[in-house]
Amino acid sequence: MSQTFTIDGRVIPFAEGQTILQAASAAGIFIPHLCHHPDFKPHGSCKLCTVKVNGRHAASCTMRAMAGMAVESDTGEINGERRALTQMLFVEGNHFCPSCEVSGNCQLQATAYHLGMMSPHYDHFFPNRAVDASHPDFLLDFNRCILCSLCVRASRDVDGKNVFALSGRGINTHLIVNARSGQLADTNFSAADKAAQVCPVGVILRKRRGFAVPIGERTYDRKPIGEMVEATGESLP
Numbered sequence: 001m002s003q004t005f006t007i008d009g010r011v012i013p014f015a016e017g018q019t020i021l022q023a024a025s026a027a028g029i030f031i032p033h034l035c036h037h038p039d040f041k042p043h044g045s046c047k048l049c050t051v052k053v054n055g056r057h058a059a060s061c062t063m064r065a066m067a068g069m070a071v072e073s074d075t076g077e078i079n080g081e082r083r084a085l086t087q088m089l090f091v092e093g094n095h096f097c098p099s100c101e102v103s104g105n106c107q108l109q110a111t112a113y114h115l116g117m118m119s120p121h122y123d124h125f126f127p128n129r130a131v132d133a134s135h136p137d138f139l140l141d142f143n144r145c146i147l148c149s150l151c152v153r154a155s156r157d158v159d160g161k162n163v164f165a166l167s168g169r170g171i172n173t174h175l176i177v178n179a180r181s182g183q184l185a186d187t188n189f190s191a192a193d194k195a196a197q198v199c200p201v202g203v204i205l206r207k208r209r210g211f212a213v214p215i216g217e218r219t220y221d222r223k224p225i226g227e228m229v230e231a232t233g234e235s236l237p
Contacts, residue, residue: 003067007051008074012065020060020071021049030229031073032082032111034089034200035148036061040157046089046148048082048111083115091122092171094129094143095201101210102202104218108146110225132177134185137207144202145175151204155195163187163195175203 002013007024014023019042024031035046044062051060052072060073072078089095089108097103132140147166152175155163163184167176179186189195196204215221 003065005065005067005069005071007071012071014065018065020051020053020058020063020065023065024060024073025229028229029073030114030226031060032114032225033061034107034111034146035150037150037153037198039194040150040153043149043153046085046146048085050081051078079115083117084121086112086115086117087119087121089146090117090120091124092127093145094126100144100202101205102144104213104215104221106202106220107200107225110220113220114224114226129174132182132184133207134183135189135207136185137191138184138189138196139205139207140177140184141203141205142175146201147173147175148200150198150200151175151195154198155189155193158194161188161193161195163189163193 002015004011004013005020005023006012007020007027007029010027010029012023012027012029014026018026021031021033021036021042022038031049031051033046033049035043036049042061044059047059049060050057051063052058052075053063053069060071086108090112095108097106097109100106103109127143129142129145131142149166152164152166155161162178165176165178166173168174176182177184177187191206196206
C-alpha cells in the first residue's frame, strides 16, 4: 500500500524506496534537475533539485520520500536559489546559446527559461577549454560541460567502457577522456553507447548533423521543460 507526503500542499503518493524526485515525477510534478537520470543511481551533484523538507534543504534526487513529510519546491525562495545555481553554470563554462547546435534541445537552456533567468548575473569565467574533433563521428566541445557526470556514469555503469572521467578538484574539475592521448578517437566510443545519448547540454555532438531541426520544431520549442514531465509522468533525463 502506498504512503503519501505533500509537495507545496499537494498530496503525493509514493512507493517504498522512492526518492522525492521520483515520486514527484510520477505524480506529474516537475522539479528542475540536470545531473539526475532515471536509468542511473541518484548522484546529487548539481543540487538544482534542492527542495525544503520540513523546513530544511535537501536534494530531492537522493532524499527518500517518507510518510507525512512536507516538501516545498515551487516557491520564490527555492526557485531563486535554483536560478542562482543555473546562472553560475552559465558563467563557469562557455555557453553561447544562439550559436550552439543544441539550442532548443538543451536542458540547461530550457531550465534557465523555466526559472526566468534573464541574464547570467555573475562575471563570466571564459575558461580556455579544448575541442576534440579526433573521432570520425563525434565532436567533444568541453566548453559546455556542466560536470553533471552523466556521460561518466553511462560509460562506466551501462556501456562498461569508462571512456569519460572527471579530473581535478574544486574549480579545476574538468571532464577528460580516458585515453593515453586524451583523444576520443583513441577509445572504443560509439554511437550505440548510452554515453552518446545522455548529455543534457552540447558537449557530445554527432558530426554532420548540426542545426538539423528548424526553430519551432526543437524539443523545448514544442513544449517548455516544466510541462514535459506533466505530459509523460516520468522524470526527464
